[in-house]
Amino acid sequence: MLGPNRYGKAETRLVRVHRDGESHGLVDFNVSIALSGDLTATHLTGDNSGVLPTDTMKNTVYAFAKEHGVGEPESFALLLARHFVHTQPQVHGAKVSVESFAWDRLGPHSFRRRGDHVRTTVVTVTADATQVVSGVSGLVLLNSTDSEFHGFVEDGYTTLKPATDRILATAVDARWRHAGDDTDWAASFEGSLAALVSAFVGTYSYSLQQTLYAMGAGLLEARPEVAEVRLALPNKHHYLADLSPFDLENPGEVFIAGDRPYGLIEGSVVRDDAPAATAEWWL
Numbered sequence: 221m222l223g224p225n226r227y228g229k230a231e232t233r234l235v236r237v238h239r240d241g242e243s244h245g246l247v248d249f250n251v252s253i254a255l256s257g258d259l260t261a262t263h264l265t266g267d268n269s270g271v272l273p274t275d276t277m278k279n280t281v282y283a284f285a286k287e288h289g290v291g292e293p294e295s296f297a298l299l300l301a302r303h304f305v306h307t308q309p310q311v312h313g314a315k316v317s318v319e320s321f322a323w324d325r326l327g328p329h330s331f332r333r334r335g336d337h338v339r340t341t342v343v344t345v346t347a348d349a350t351q352v353v354s355g356v357s358g359l360v361l362l363n364s365t366d367s368e369f370h371g372f373v374e375d376g377y378t379t380l381k382p383a384t385d386r387i388l389a390t391a392v393d394a395r396w397r398h399a400g401d402d403t404d405w406a407a408s409f410e411g412s413l414a415a416l417v418s419a420f421v422g423t424y425s426y427s428l429q430q431t432l433y434a435m436g437a438g439l440l441e442a443r444p445e446v447a448e449v450r451l452a453l454p455n456k457h458h459y460l461a462d463l464s465p466f467d468l469e470n471p472g473e474v475f476i477a478g479d480r481p482y483g484l485i486e487g488s489v490v491r492d493d494a495p496a497a498t499a500e501w502w503l
C-alpha cells in the first residue's frame with residue numbers, strides 16, 4: 221500500500237527588486253513547496269493526469285513575484301499555498317516554506333548581505349485550516365558570564381566539574397506558531413526576535429534548559445498573537461584552557477571553542493489556552 225506522500229519544488233531561489241522610484245527594495249527568498257492530495261495514480265500506475273509539474277510550481281513563484289510583488293515571507297507563502305489548494309482540485313494540502321535572507325541598505329541601489337540569522341516561515345493550507353509558523357535559525361548568541369551549571373547527576377562515568385561561571389553560547393533555531401493567519405508579520409517577527417534575544421541576555425542561567433524556557437516564555441509574553449514556541453538550542457561549549465603548564469592563571473579568560481559533540485537542548489513553551497496545531501510543525 222502507498223503510504224503518506226507529497227511532492228513539490230524545493231529551494232527555488234528568488235530575488236525580487238522593487239523599482240519603486242529612486243530607492244530600490246530587495247527581497248531574497250529560498251522557497252520550498254510541498255503538495256499533498258489525490259496522488260495515488262501516479263505512484264501506482266504512472267498516470268500523471270493529477271500531477272502539476274514541480275517545474276510549474278517554480279514558475280508560479282517567479283510569476284507571482286512579478287504579478288503580486290513580494291512583501292513579508294508569511295504573506296507570500298500564504299498566497300502561494302492558497303493558490304495551489306484553490307486552483308487544483310486534486311491538491312488537498314500545501315506546505316510552503318520560505319527562508320528569508322536580510323540585506324542591509326548601503327545606498328539607493330546598493331546592499332550588503334547580513335551574514336547571521338535567517339528568518340523562516342512555514343505555511344500549511346488545507347481546505348479547512350491555515351497554519352502559519354514563523355521563526356529564526358542560526359542566531360548565534362553568547363553570554364560571557366551569568367551562567368552556572370552544577371548540582372547535576374553524577375554517576376560512575378561523570379567527569380564534568382561543576383561550573384559557577386562559564387560561557388553560555390548557542391545558535392538559536394526557534395519556530396513559533398501563530399494563533400491566526402492575519403498579523404502584521406514584520407512587526408511580529410521583529411518583536412519576537414527582540415523578545416528571544418532579551419530573554420537570553422537577561423536570564424541569569426543555571427542551565428541552557430532554564431534559558432530555553434525563559435526565551436519561549438518571554439516571546440509569548442511579548443507577542444499575544446503567538447500560541448506556541450519551539451526551540452532547539454545547541455550548547456556551544458567553551459572549555460577553559462589549561463594554562464597551568466606555563467604557570468599562567470586563567471580566571472575565565474582563555475577558552476577553547478568546542479565544535480562537536482555539543483549538547484542539544486530542545487523544548488516548547490505553549491500558552492495554556494493555545495488553539496491546537498492543525499499540521500505537523502516540529503523543527
Ligand SMILES: O=c1[nH]c(=O)c2[nH]c(=O)[nH]c2[nH]1
Pocket residue numbers: 369380426427428429455483
Ligand atoms: O546547560 C547545560 N545543560 C545540560 O544539560 C548540560 N550537560 C552538560 O554536560 N553541560 C550542560 N549544560
